[in-house]
Amino acid sequence: MKINVDGISQGTRTIEEDFTARQLGFAESDIQFCKRISVSAEVTRMGDEVYIHSIIRTNIQQECCRCLENFGVEVDTLFQGLFVPLKQQESPRVHVERSRLVDDDGKVTPYKGKVINISSDILDTIRMTIPMKPLCETSCKGLCTQCGVNRNQEECACGERVISSGYNPFKELQGKFQK
Ligand SMILES: [Zn+2]
Numbered sequence: 001m002k003i004n005v006d007g008i009s010q011g012t013r014t015i016e017e018d019f020t021a022r023q024l025g026f027a028e029s030d031i032q033f034c035k036r037i038s039v040s041a042e043v044t045r046m047g048d049e050v051y052i053h054s055i056i057r058t059n060i061q062q063e064c065c066r067c068l069e070n071f072g073v074e075v076d077t078l079f080q081g082l083f084v085p086l087k088q089q090e091s092p093r094v095h096v097e098r099s100r101l102v103d104d105d106g107k108v109t110p111y112k113g114k115v116i117n118i119s120s121d122i123l124d125t126i127r128m129t130i131p132m133k134p135l136c137e138t139s140c141k142g143l144c145t146q147c148g149v150n151r152n153q154e155e156c157a158c159g160e161r162v163i164s165s166g167y168n169p170f171k172e173l174q175g176k177f178q179k
């Protein structure tokens with residue numbers, strides 16, 4: 001997503017755009033997008049400094065780490081940052097504005113020329129929302145360790161036997177050796 005600084009007058013305006021992952025430079029990806037990536041960016045220009053506060057929405061496909069089923073996850077996240085032209089001396093007034101606008105989550109990035117490209121920021125922000133261990137449901141029962149059925153969809157007979165042995169395969173082994 002490219003923002004042309006010259007095309008923005010002083011003050012705030014909202015830019016809304018939809019992208020495919022490829023348009024944002026995400027050619028081959030470990031993330032499967034089920035929807036286009038919608039960005040609603042509130043762009044504030046103060047002199048040549050540009051503050052961007054953007055809401056990013058999409059839907060990505062994830063694989064549940066317990067049952068291995070694919071499921072869609074809604075992404076609704078935020079990217080914000082201040083973009084300052086390279087080699088600009090900071091005036092006290094600008095510094096005050098900056099500290100007012102940028103909180104701990106914001107970052108300050110220098111930009112060259114007249115165009116600010118936030119594509120990689122959008123993708124990094126989406127990446128950060130992805131859980132390390134995705135779960136289709138917090139109550140997902142996962143796969144049966146004995147017969148491999150998806151325990152959310154099917155009841156198998158293994159359950160009772162596993163419960164009676166206290167879920168401990170070593171106990172079963174010990175039992176065998178003692179016999
Ligand atoms: Zn699951």
Ligand SMILES: [Zn+2]
Nearest residue numbers: 144147156158
């Ligand atoms: Zn089973």
